[in-house]
Amino acid sequence: FDADFEKTYTLKKEGNGLYAFVISGTIEINNQELATRDGLGITNFTKLDIKATTAAKFLLMEIPML
Numbered sequence: 001f002d003a004d005f006e007k008t009y010t011l012k013k014e015g016n017g018l019y020a021f022v023i024s025g026t027i028e029i030n031n032q033e034l035a036t037r038d039g040l041g042i043t044n045f046t047k048l049d050i051k052a053t054t055a056a057k058f059l060l061m062e063i064p065m066l
Contacts, residue, residue, distance in 0.1 A: 005052040017043040025056025
């Protein structure tokens with residue numbers, strides 16, 4: 001994504017969590033900065049604000065919480 005890309009991510013299924021991994025660049029998830037090769041697990045949410053602060057590639061994986 002280009003720098004300044006912004007998106008609100010809405011959880012697809014109640015009870016799931018999200019794992020974010022930054023392949024390259026820098027992003028912010030709910031004002032938490034993540035850089036290349038950083039990962040973050042997030043639980044107990046319904047929406048997240050995501051912003052690419054530089055050109056960035058990242059993965060978002062919604063996973064069931066067992």
